[in-house]
Amino acid sequence: MSAKRRRWLLVGGIGVILVLVLAVFFSGKGTDAVAVTVEPVQRRTITQTVSATGTIRPETEVKLSSEASGEIIELTVQEGDTVRRGQLLVRIRPDIAQSQLEQFAAAAEAARMTTEAAKAEWERARSELERVTELYRRGFASKQELDQARTAHEQALNRYKAAAAEYERARAAHRQAQLQLSRTALYAPMDGIVTSLSVKLGEKVVGTAQMQGTELLRIADLRRLTAVVDVNENDIPLVKLGDTAEVTVDALPEQSFIGVVTEIAHSPKVGQVGTQDQVVSFEVKILLLNPDPRLRPGMSCNAEIRTETRHNVLAVPLQAVTVRVDTADTTASARRRPPTVVFIHDNGRARMVQVETGISDRNYIEIRQGLHEGTQVITGSYHAISRLLRDGIPVIVQSPPRTSPRRGS
Structure with a gap:
């Protein structure tokens, strides 16, 4: 190959390399535009959740505990059973309550007999007082005999009143023993389902009369x-x-x-x-x-x-709304809450618009002020909206904007 031909090949190669370098340089100049997606401002129904x-x-769920202590001798339900109001659920051995009832019944009977005897004695003293009073009026009894009759009458009356009070106390104790015996049986207070059963047949439980008591079961209306x-x-x-x-x-x-x-x-x-x-x-x-x-x-x-x-309100996608902090502003106003903004697409450039927002749902947020229906709002990417976009920066729309507004959410 001649020297002249080699020189031309060398010059041509250098030219090709120069063209490639210039192409890369100028194509790099074009990448200053940020790729974005846009969506028009539309009227929607926004439901905040x-x-x-x-x-x-x-x-409704009821926790049942026994007021009586003792051994469970009857358990008529299992967990998951359906029960009716008034149905027998649990019975506790009534031995102690039964013996107490018998004791108080005997005490009440003895008090009744004492009261009847005191009443009879009082009636005799009253009759004697009436007889002596009549004799004294006629002059056949002395003043001393009259005083003795009055004293005997007052003492008999007081003994009768004391016996009657003791009888009432014994009757009250008997009623309490009857109530305690009835508490050895536990009945359903409502219709429902046994959702929890904490005891078993033969288990001993503590009644609420002594302390907090043992929780037996729970009934719920499912x-x-x-x-x-x-x-x-x-x-x-x-x-x-x-x-x-x-x-x-x-x-x-x-x-x-x-x-x-x-x-x-x-x-x-x-x-x-x-x-x-x-x-x-x-x-x-x-x-x-x-x-x-x-x-x-x-x-x-x-x-x-x-x-x-809220119905028929202007709305934009949530990701279109961001905040911008002016780092150069060190005044007190800059330390307040930064303004809420969106970027709109305006002839190939991004324009920052401050807006007032309202309620939002999962995808869209209400715009109260700052935008008009149909305005093309930049909706992506998130990195571009949150970090890259500035007022006036060139942008390239990746997909055609939707021009037909859609109603509803």
Whole structure:
């Protein structure tokens, strides 16, 4: 190959390399534009919800304990049994109560006989007083005999009153012994299902007459079930009595239940006290309107409480809303809550617009001020919205904007 030909090849190669370098340089200049996605501002129905977790519990549950102590000699139910009001559940051996009843019955009978004897003595003293009084009036009895008759009458009357009081006391003790004997049998106070049985036949129990007593069983009305959930302290001001809720149960993932808030606790529940993870929540009860027979007390559940719904309001996707802090501003106003903004697409550039927001659901947030229906709002990516975008920066729309607004949520 001649030297002239080699020189031309060398010059051509250098030219190609230069063209490639310039192409890469100018193409790098074009990457300053940020790739984004956009969506128009639309009118929607926004339903604000509060999420909470908890357990399924019966609305009414009764804990039963015996007032009498002793051995269980009869146990007529098992856990899961359906019972009716007034049905016999447990019977405790009545030996001690029966002997006490017999003792008090004998004491009452003795007091009755003493009272009758005292009454007869008083009646005789009264008759004697009447006879001596008549004799004294006629002059056939002395003043001393009259005084003696009066004294005897007063003493007989006092003995009769004391005997009558003792008889009433004995009768009261007898009635108490009868009541104690009746407490050895435990009956169902309501219709329901035995959800917990803590004792067995032959077991000895302690009655509530002495101390706290032994819990025997629990009866619950499973026809009315509630979801008892813990709502975070930041969300509890949003929840009101009568709010509707959608409840899902982990054990029945294919079904959801509709409920109504019936009770909101005023006393907080504090978890992990004294740590950085301390949590303050309030208990909320939701009555299920369509319970399922498969539901059981204690099942884990999740609730979405619908606290407020607004119709036909301007809304944008949640990810389109962000905040911007002016790091150059060190005044007191800068230390306040930073403004809420969105970025709109304006002829290939991003424009930052300050907005006032309202309620939100899982996907969209209400815009009260700052935007108009149909305005193209930048909705992604999250990295671009949260960090890259600035007012006036060039942007490239990755997908065509949707021009036909869609109604509803």
